[in-house]
Amino acid sequence: MPRPFKCRLVAHEPGVTYFKPRGIPMTELEEVVLGFDELEAVRLADLKGLYQEDAAEKMKVSRQTFGNIIHSAHAKIAEVLINGKALKIEGGVCRMKGMRKFACSACKQEWNVPFGTERPAECPKCKSADIHRAAEQRGRGRSGAGGGGQGRGQCWGQGRS
Numbered sequence: 126m127p128r129p130f131k132c133r134l135v136a137h138e139p140g141v142t143y144f145k146p147r148g149i150p151m152t153e154l155e156e157v158v159l160g161f162d163e164l165e166a167v168r169l170a171d172l173k174g175l176y177q178e179d180a181a182e183k184m185k186v187s188r189q190t191f192g193n194i195i196h197s198a199h200a201k202i203a204e205v206l207i208n209g210k211a212l213k214i215e216g217g218v219c220r221m222k223g224m225r226k227f228a229c230s231a232c233k234q235e236w237n238v239p240f241g242t243e244r245p246a247e248c249p250k251c252k253s254a255d256i257h258r259a260a261e262q263r264g265r266g267r268s269g270a271g272g273g274g275q276g277r278g279q280c281w282g283q284g285r286s
């Protein structure tokens with residue numbers, strides 16, 4: 126029962142997006158997916174020790190929503206640690222703060238690159254090197270891959286399944 130979510134602001138791009146227990150083949154591992162929004166909530170509340178009110182403000186969500194996000198994150202992390210699962214950090218209902226948008230002159234592909242990472246050398250689609258910074262604009266997130274109803278910004282979340 127998908128319902129529209131408000132995009133959550135994420136200010137930190139994780140350097141590592143996959144964790145797995147040692148010595149267990151991937152084929153036997155169950156994977157838990159933690160959204161960027163959930164990781165951000167953990168970072169703000171648990172790592173930085175912010176009050177939930179302040180953390181909620183940083184993510185541009187209500188205090189109650191923040192509470193839901195952090196609760197979900199804790200449950201997933203517990204699941205991973207206790208039951209020895211793999212953890213993948215991906216997606217989530219959020220937009221990255223400081224995303225830079227690039228566009229390809231050859232195929233018109235547009236994509237986002239997190240602030241702080243290197244400028245891309247080529248178009249991810251056609252490999253052309255003829256790329257440039259695209260003007261930031263409000264509107265659709267990347268590709269609009271059937272998400273629908275996500276509204277504005279660079280929200281790439283597809284809701285929860």
Ligand SMILES: [Zn+2]
Nearest residue numbers: 229232248251
């Ligand atoms: Zn291209």
